[in-house]
Amino acid sequence: MKKPSYHQYQHVIMISLDSLRNDCITANPSNLPNKLSRRTKFKTTMLDYLIKRGTYFNNCISAAPYTSASHAAYFTGCWPRRNGVYEFFNRQIGRPTIFELAHLKKIHTIFQTDFPIILGDSLGFTRGVDKYFIESESAAFAELSRSKDRDTLSFFHFGGIHYPYGFHKLKFAKIDFPKKVKALERKFHITPAANQADMLDESYRHGRDKDLLLRYKTIIDTLWSRREYDELHALYVDGIDYFLKHRFNKFIKKIIDFVDTTNSLLIVFADHGENWAADSRGHSNAINDAVLRVPVIVYGKGVAKNTVVSNLIRTIDIMPTIGRYSKIPAANLDGRPISLEKPDYAPLPREAFAQVWRVGDRLKIYKHQQRILKGRKMIRPLTTKLEKEAVYRGRFALNREYDGNGELAREALYMNTGQRLVLTKPIAGTLADLRKRLRKYNHIKPKKSRRINKVSRSIIADLHNLGYRV
Ligand SMILES: [Zn+2]
Structure with missing residues (x-):
């Protein structure tokens, strides 16, 4: 039989649009900004443009609710349990990344990120990267333009949708960022100095940037403790709007122009969403659908146009798809390629997994921190425990949560409409099947758990300031 070409x-x-919820794209019929009613002028114009002229995967499930593990799944095409990065910041990627594989084929690789600590050297994200840029998409795009005649693989990561919502840093919002922080403190009667005593005083961010981030974090922590979830969602949606208008739209227009005039494939995605509720503090500890369901948009010559796909796909399917349509040798992965001509075609049902892993007890975290602060460079992986997990298959999804002793604390079965999850009564056969699939998933062991080395104390401090417990 002839191999299809x-x-x-x-x-x-x-x-990668860090933290963009799938339902915060206006082209999505069940979108959150509409539900918040007062956001009538909210429009994701350029993303809608891409969806009209490309394919929009409306039912893609991320392998993790945190940046590191989610991106490692995209870049290895393997489940977090297999590639090694299933926790937030504890181990290096133990599988070849798409950048390493491209590099082997002499493909020029470009990597731009707003989070150089998480998506950097420590966890292995820079391996195989020829040109690495921090917070400078223009410079990275110039590099891509210069390399027009070569084969290239480029990645642009934006942190502008992550809190501080809309801004990322003063560099991108010199006047509006401090203005907004002041206005929020006034509106919600929050004193900036009050809750900052327990924050570590070293950061990758410096001076005013650090000060503003800490104040912003105090604002959202306070609102969360007051259960002002609607206020938090409104802030988040405003942030998306601000980021798109002030930073992203200009950039994506240049990219679209590049794609239209070259032989290029463009994939726009998110690593996780964002959701505020009693058991969902933003994203890193959550496995609810608003956090795990991520938008994926594919655009380029030959890609099905104006197509919305509701079949389940996983973030690990992106790399084998790129492998099929480029010279990058991406095969034998956990993910399966998606047809770009017939993206709806799914001969076999896919199943998606996601997990949250946490460090066991507080004393251990404290000791770990002290060790780092004493300046020791080598960091052993900490012992971590599975806290929450989810499996999606066909029309169903199962969520499970565990207590400190690893005992099941909560279990819920949902119907997956292809757009969202709806809580449903337990169905014995379905439950047993999904539990079995989770058990099987947990039998996957990463080959080697690679240590992280050379993590400086400023890196750890910055992660703390961002709100991560590492
Ligand atoms: Zn993220």
């Missing part, structure tokens, strides 16, 4: 793209461009 697929179109080969010369340039592959990946764009």
Whole structure:
């Protein structure tokens, strides 16, 4: 039998919009900004443009609710349990990344990120990267333009949707960022100095940037403790709007122009969403659907146009898909390639897994911190415990949560409409099947758990300031 031949793209461009919920795209019929009613002028114009002229995967489930593990799944095409990065910041990627594989084929690799600590050297994200940029998409894009005649793989990561919502840093919002922080403190009667005593005083961010981030964090922590979830969602949606208008739209227009005039494949995605509720503090500890369901948009010549796909796909399917349509040798992965000509075609049902792993007890975290602060460079992986997990398959999804002793604390079965989850009564056969699949998933062991080395104390401090417990 003749092997089918697929179109080969010369340039592959990946764009990650950190923390963008799937239902915060206006083209999505069940969108959150509409539910918040007062946000009538909210419009994701350029993303809608791409969806009209490309394919929008509306039922894609991320392998993790945190940046590190989610991106490692995208970049290895393997489940977090297999690639090694299933916790937030504890181990290096133990599988070849798409950048390493591209590099082997002499494909020029470009990587831009707003989070150089998480998506950096420590966890292995820079391996195989020829040109690495921090918070400078223009410079990274110039590098791509200069490399027009070569084969390229480029990645652009944006942190502007993550809190501080809309801004990321003063560099991108010199006047509006401090203005907003002041206005919020006034509106919600929050004193900036009050809750900052327990924060570590070293940060990757410096001076005013650090001060503003801490004040912003105090604001959202306070609102969360007051259960002002609607206020938090409104802040988040305003942030998306601000980021798109002031930073992203200009950039994506240049990218679209590049794709239209070259042989390029563009994939725009998110690593996780964002959701505020009693058991969902933003994203890092949550496995609810608003956090795990992420938008994926594919655009380029030969890609099905104006197509919305509701079949379940996983973030690990992106890399094998890129492998099929480029020279990058991405095969034998956990993910399965998606047809770009017929993206709805799914001969076998897919199943998606996601997990949250946490460090066991507080004393251990404290000791770990002290060790780092004493300046020791080598950091052993901490012992971590599975806290929450989810499996999606067909029309159903199962969520499970565990207490400190690893005992089941909560279990819930949902119907997956292809757009969202709806709580449903337990169905014995379905429950047993999904539990079995989770058990099987947990039998996957990463080959080697690679240590993180050379993590400086400023890196750890910055992670703390961002709100992560590492
Ligand atoms: Zn993220």
